[in-house]
Amino acid sequence: MSAMRVDAKVVMLGKESVGKTSLVERYVHRRFLVGPYQNTIGAAFVAKALNVNDKVVTLGIWDTAGSERYEAMSRIYYRGARAAIVCYDLTDSSSFGRARFWVKELQNCEEHCKIYLCGTKSDLIEADRSVRQVDYHDVQDFADEIGAQHFETSSKTGKNVDEVFQKVAEDFSNCALEFMQGENLLQSENTYFRLTPGSVCFRDNAFQALTLSVICCLA
Numbered sequence: 001m002s003a004m005r006v007d008a009k010v011v012m013l014g015k016e017s018v019g020k021t022s023l024v025e026r027y028v029h030r031r032f033l034v035g036p037y038q039n040t041i042g043a044a045f046v047a048k049a050l051n052v053n054d055k056v057v058t059l060g061i062w063d064t065a066g067s068e069r070y071e072a073m074s075r076i077y078y079r080g081a082r083a084a085i086v087c088y089d090l091t092d093s094s095s096f097g098r099a100r101f102w103v104k105e106l107q108n109c110e111e112h113c114k115i116y117l118c119g120t121k122s123d124l125i126e127a128d129r130s131v132r133q134v135d136y137h138d139v140q141d142f143a144d145e146i147g148a149q150h151f152e153t154s155s156k157t158g159k160n161v162d163e164v165f166q167k168v169a170e171d172f173s174n175c176a177l178e179f180m181q182g183e184n185l186l187q188s189e190n191t192y193f194r195l196t197p198g199s200v201c202f203r204d205n206a207f208q209a210l211t212l213s214v215i216c217c218l219a
């Protein structure tokens, strides 16, 4: 059994097919997978270390399944999260409604979790403005109202992807001292990820990444 330390738990939330997995893939592996869409089952975990002000911060990123049949499981994954990247698809107005749902959940259940609103697939808007279904200013007003950061990203081109995760790590780093004074987070179960002998894992040394796929028996 091995363990690695994760400084901040980050959860990806949002309607199915908004591009949560693609965002994580682009950020961690610098790639955009083409081919038939494969929905996430249960959740997947990846850890990535990055530098913030000469310090290393390791983010433990939980990519949840967007399908409503896995909603109860997604609730498990946001528990103890310090940041939630709530994604919506810029070309799908209903996905923003779903993003609002997750924001409400987080506000009710995870008061220490910082929220980052992420409008995905901006490359599609850049190619054809008429496909935009979610207005930038409407989301910015909502973000201001709830005290969230707001980004528009493209996993296809990489636009703003690093910026989202860098901001998450910077905010965590700036708040870490305050958190540590409030509660001994570095020793809480949320900041260590422990592998059990039966876990499925892959280690990517280049990115100091460890991936765990949680195969859901509800599938």
Ligand SMILES: Nc1nc2c(ncn2[C@@H]2O[C@H](COP(=O)(O)OP(=O)(O)OP(=O)(O)O)[C@@H](O)[C@H]2O)c(=O)[nH]1
Residues within 6 Å of the ligand: 014, 015, 016, 017, 018, 019, 020, 021, 022, 023, 033, 034, 036, 037, 038, 039, 040, 041, 064, 065, 066, 067, 120, 121, 122, 123, 124, 153, 154, 155, 156, 157
């Ligand atoms: N053009 C474009 N397509 C994208 C982008 N991000 C994701 N997609 C496509 O959108 C589809 C869904 O992407 P995923 O990353 O699997 O979506 P998800 O939110 O993880 O989906 P679930 O696992 O069902 O929750 C795939 O066909 C992707 O190729 C993007 O930035 N630009």
